[in-house]
Amino acid sequence: MIKLSFTLNKNRLELMVSEMKPLSQILYEDLQIDTQERNCNGKVCGNCLVLFDKEPTLGCLIPAFKLQNKTVTTFDSFMQTAHYRNIRRIYTQLNIEPCPNCYAAKTLIFESILLKSKTKASQTSTLDDFSKNFVNKGKNIFDKPEILAETIEREFLISPCPCMNSQELFEIAIKAQEDRIKRRVL
Amino acid sequence: MFYSNKKLISPTTINELHAIMKSRTNGIFFAGGTYIMNQQNYLKEEDTIIDLSNIKELDEITRNIQFVDVGCMVTANKLLDIGKLAFTDLLLDTLHNTATHIIRNQITIGGALCTPDIRYSLPGTLSIMNTVVELLDLSQDKLVSKFIPIDKLYNTKGELQIEKGVLLKKIRISLDNYDFEKFFCIGDPIRKPESTLIISFRANIDQTILNKVNMCVTFPTCGMYISNEIAQELIGAQLPLTISRTIIISEKITNDIKKEITGISALQIERCKRLIQSILFEIEPNQESIEISEGLF
Incomplete structure (x- = not known):
């Protein structure tokens, strides 16, 4: 057994668990958080996504000993953020949303894609490097960072639930990104 | 449990x-x-x-003109980000196709190469890129280190041949440039490895002649196929290859695969044959070297 100390949804926790117990099981069995899938027995279903140190990560692949002094944000807590409200707004606007089975996972994957495109843009330094990250290379540096349909398809492979098609996923990602830029959601 | x-x-x-x-x-x-x-x-x-995550030495990337050394604890995403300027599209495509961004954050290079019974796309691509690995024998009284070609890590069934107590410390990726590179991953290697097929191919072209060919076909649950004989046979071939030649070569390769690797499904074999045909058919004469030689005379 290992004595863990980590932050879950902004609350500092201390817990005694087995070293190799997956985070998804800890959340369900030890902390009674059941909004996400408990355990898919290694099928990488994608339904146990959490934000692990702000990075979207599959809970079933994180053993307990890796949690020491880390920050975990579950979907319940993510729902209180401006980033969630941005994605939620687009779901309503387009009248498309994931089914209840994969709602949490797909929403967190959108968050991952939007965060990644933001990081990409801020990492680039020169105008030339910067322009490579945009759809239209001729536009100025204030254009939005590129989100490719190919990236969307690849990233959503992790959540194979067929409730939304590639076109819908792509549309939501693009609109959410535009909305974030417009409303300055950082 | x-x-x-x-x-x-x-x-x-x-x-x-x-x-x-x-x-x-x-x-x-x-x-x-x-x-x-x-x-x-x-x-x-x-x-x-x-x-191993607290050993800083295993999480380092160093580079010189000829090669890049990558520690075994470097994640696939880190290698992809850092390697954008150094690596060719073949390796970048392979890393992209290894898994989604979320999983690539966790996959380490050492881990991807040392899974005991299943081979993903990385070993095949690295094998044809003349990559060597540094193995550290930690079971001896003195630390013993040796470099071996990456394909020697596995047998024909794709099973890992490292003994217990031996650590894959780092990989050394050669930075050779090739004129033609292709990577295909058909299927889902994580969820359905038994039906997946992965092909990594690269060739050097001198004007209209093929002068270096490397190819690896990976069947994640059955094994890896690298044939030097067939690569040798292709060397010196006049480009573009005719349809009949591509069919003959692809037949030869698939017959060879059937002999060497067991447990492959008919679908994987058929896909393999068609993909090899399309790759060979796509190889075109090197216009750049033709222009250079024309300029000389």
Whole structure:
């Protein structure tokens, strides 16, 4: 057994668990958080996504000993953020949303894609490097960072639930990104 | 359950790891965890988990003109980000296709190469890129290090040939440039490895002649196929290859694969044949070298 100390949804926790117990099981069995899938027995279903140190990560692949002094944000807590409200707004606007089975996972994957495109843009330094990250290379540096349909398809492979098609996923990602830029959601 | 209580050790240096491994025969290295956490009965009761994530030396990337050294704990995403300027599209495509961004954050290079019974896309591509790996024997009294070509890590069935107590410390990727590169991954290697097919191919072209060919076909659950004989046969071939020639070569390769590797499905064989045909058919004469030679005369 290992004595863990980590932050879950902004609350500092201390817990005694087995070293190799997956985070998804800890959340369900030890902390009674059941909004996400408990355990898919290694099928990488994608339904146990959490934000692990702000990075979207599959809970079933994180053993307990890796949690020491880390920050975990579950979907319940993510729902209180401006980033969630941005994605939620687009779901309503387009009248498309994931089914209840994969709602949490797909929403967190959108968050991952939007965060990644933001990081990409801020990492680039020169105008030339910067322009490579945009759809239209001729536009100025204030254009939005590129989100490719190919990236969307690849990233959503992790959540194979067929409730939304590639076109819908792509549309939501693009609109959410535009909305974030417009409303300055950082 | 597979996550019942285990002893956990987190060394911070290679020397510390060596001291631990000398005294233990049941140590299991834990890199990213994407394989181990998926296995129900992989860990035995007496196993000790040795977490490698705190050893800084294993998480380094260094580069010179000829090669890049990548530590075994470097994640696929980190290599992809850093390697954008150094690596060719073949390796970048392979890393992209290894998994989604979320999983690539966790997959380490050492872990991806050292899964005991399943081969993903990385070993095949690295094999044809003349990559060597540094192995550290931690079970001896003195630290013994040796470099071997990456394809020597596996047998024809794709099974890992590293002994217990040996750590894959780093990989050395050669920075040779090739004129023609192709990577295909058909299927889902993580969810349906038994039906997946992965092909990595690269060739050097001198004007209208093929002068260097490397190809690896990976069947994740059955094995890897690298044929030097067929590559030799292609060397000197006049480009573009005729349809009949591409058919003959692809037939030869698939017959060879059927002989060498067992357990492959008919669908995988058919896909393999068609993909090889399309790759060979796509190789075109090197216009750049033709223009250079025309300019000379």
